[in-house]
Structure formats: structure tokens, C-alpha cells
Amino acid sequence: MNLPKPQEPWIGARGRIGVIIPSTNIAVEYDCQRILPAGVTWHFARFHVAQPDLSSDDMFLAFIEAIRTTIPDAMRDIMTCEPSHIMMGMSAETFWGGLQGNVEFEQHLRSMIGPQIGLTSGAAALKAALDAFGAKNVAALTPYQPVADLQVRRFLEESGYNVTNVVGLKCDSATSIAHTPRREIIDTVLRQLEGDNVDAIVQAGTNISALDIFPTLERQLGKPIIAINVANIWHTLRAHGIADKVFGRGMLLERM
Numbered sequence: 001m002n003l004p005k006p007q008e009p010w011i012g013a014r015g016r017i018g019v020i021i022p023s024t025n026i027a028v029e030y031d032c033q034r035i036l037p038a039g040v041t042w043h044f045a046r047f048h049v050a051q052p053d054l055s056s057d058d059m060f061l062a063f064i065e066a067i068r069t070t071i072p073d074a075m076r077d078i079m080t081c082e083p084s085h086i087m088m089g090m091s092a093e094t095f096w097g098g099l100q101g102n103v104e105f106e107q108h109l110r111s112m113i114g115p116q117i118g119l120t121s122g123a124a125a126l127k128a129a130l131d132a133f134g135a136k137n138v139a140a141l142t143p144y145q146p147v148a149d150l151q152v153r154r155f156l157e158e159s160g161y162n163v164t165n166v167v168g169l170k171c172d173s174a175t176s177i178a179h180t181p182r183r184e185i186i187d188t189v190l191r192q193l194e195g196d197n198v199d200a201i202v203q204a205g206t207n208i209s210a211l212d213i214f215p216t217l218e219r220q221l222g223k224p225i226i227a228i229n230v231a232n233i234w235h236t237l238r239a240h241g242i243a244d245k246v247f248g249r250g251m252l253l254e255r256m
Contacts, residue, residue: 014039015240018083020074021090022067024049024174027209028089031229034211035253037237037244043081044089047074052174057147063174064093075112085118087236091206091228092144094123095151099158118239122228125235126202127159129226132256135200137162139193143171143180143205152204167192177207185210189217189225200224206232215250224251 014037021028023046032042051066053059067090078086086109088094094102102123109119130138138161140152149168156163167188171177185208193201200223203210210227218225227250234252237244246253 012039012041012084014242015041015085015237016081016083017042017085017087017236017240018078018081019044019087019089020071020078021046021206022049022174023047024052024178025089025207026178027207028229030209031211031227032089032233035230035233035246035249037242037246040237040240040242043078043083045074045078047071049174053172054145054174054177055172057145060092060145060147064096067093072112075109079113083117085120085236085240086113087120087232088122089206089229089232091122091204092148092151094121095148095155095204098151098154101151102155118236120232120236120239122204122206122232123155125231126204126226126228127155128235129224129231129252129256130159130161130200130202132252133200133224135161135224137164137197137199139164139195139198139201140166141185141188141193141201141203142166142168143177143208144168145170156202164195164198165193171205174207177205178209180208182213185213186217194221198223200226202226202228202231204228211249215248218251226250226252 019042047070051063106121142149142152149166153163153166206229214225214227
């Protein structure tokens with residue numbers, strides 16, 4: 001039987017999302033696979049991390065320099081599956097240089113993918129999420145060394161927020177970030193970041209999965225606690241015109 005050829009691909013009919021992740025990352029795929037609206041598909045491309053050592057400020061800077069040369073290869077590869085949107089499933093580089101640095105980072109990516117395809121970067125997604133909640137006073141959790149924490153603070157302050165605190169966990173490698181104990185994340189939020197003067201708490205570092213932690217903490221504290229992976233997913237879906245509410249994954253996906 002000769003069946004008619006479909007005019008449009010039926011896989012990912014509402015959105016085929018190309019996700020760029022470091023080769024060391026395991027958390028982004030875990031989170032994406034647990035947030036899967038009907039008609040949306042996630043397609044992952046990894047860029048090689050030859051320098052995963054993050055044990056000092058100098059090594060963190062070496063990491064940033066190394067990945068700048070390998071991200072374009074992943075961008076090239078993911079475009080061959082004809083994605084309708086690109087999501088950057090990495091974090092530190094998107095904060096680098098503050099607000100203008102993020103703009104320049106996205107412009108560089110646009111030079112590879114063209115103007116028609118949607119684009120989401122972590123820092124910009126967090127800003128959009130904070131703006132959606134109307135947050136003014138913000139605290140931040142990162143897995144980074146101080147040199148990168150300064151970039152997160154700079155981006156948030158240049159975006160117009162009052163930053164009450166930034167706590168970096170100083171993870172010693174890009175791989176070990178994923179193995180941060182949940183108890184350490186919870187204790188940091190409750191003991192060092194939470195306060196009556198804090199409207200929202202954000203978490204950078206896409207190799208931390210907080211999907212199973214933050215919704216409970218949000219109910220306990222009564223305020224948004226926004227993981228960068230969730231912000232990325234939310235921003236990608238909303239930018240794609242997908243307004244589905246996802247319950248049990250935090251305030252952002254339930255309310256905004």
C-alpha cells in the first residue's frame with residue numbers, strides 16, 4: 001500500500017528542541033526526560049570537555065577557555081536534525097561578562113544557527129523567570145569557584161536585582177557537580193540563602209538536578225526557588241508557544 005507522504009514531521013510536531021550540553025553533564029538529560037509535554041522532543045548534542053578540573057579559580061578560567069572552542073562543533077552537529085529551537089544546557093559561560101556578555105554569547109550562537117530558530121540560554125532564562133515572578137531581592141546557589149560566582153552576581157545585578165547572597169559550593173570538577181549531596185543543597189538554601197528579605201532563590205550550574213528538591217522547599221518557604229534547568233525548559237517551551245502547565249515540578253512550570 002502506498003501511503004501519502006506527511007507534509008510535516010510527526011515526531012516533535014509541537015517542538016523539536018536541540019539541547020547543547022557539556023560531555024560531563026548528566027543532569028540536563030535527566031531533567032528534560034522528566035518534563036515532556038505531548039508533541040515535544042528533546043535532542044541532545046555534547047561538546048567535549050577536555051579540561052573538567054574546576055578546583056581553583058585558575059582552573060575554572062581554563063575550563064571556560066577550553067569549552068569555547070568545542071561548543072561550535074556541537075552546534076554544527078545538532079543542526080543536522082533540523083531542530084525548531086536550541087536550548088543551551090550549560091550555565092557558566094552564559095553569565096560571563098554580565099548582561100552584555102550574555103547578549104554577545106547569544107549573538108555568537110545566532111551566527112551559527114541563523115535568525116529563524118529559537119534560542120534559550122541559561123542566564124537569560126533565569127532572568128525571564130525572575131521577571132515573571134516580579135522578584136527584586138534574589139539569592140543564588142552555584143557549584144562554582146569564586147571567580148564564576150562573581151559573574152553570576154554581576155549578571156543578576158546588571159539585570160536589576162538586589163543580590164542578597166551568592167553561595168558557591170566550590171565543586172572540584174565539572175563531573176563532580178552532578179554528585180553534590182542533596183543534603184548540602186537543602187542546607188545551603190535554608191541556612192545561607194533564605195531570608196525574609198529574599199523574594200526568590202536561583203540555582204546555577206546545569207549539572208545539578210534540583211527537580212526533586214526545590215518543589216518541596218518552595219512549599220515550605222512559600223517563594224520561588226528556580227533551578228536553571230527548569231528555567232531553561234520553561235523558557236524554551238514558552239518561547240515556542242507551548243503554555244502547558246506542568247505540576248509537581250515547581251512554581252515556575254505550574255504558574256507561569
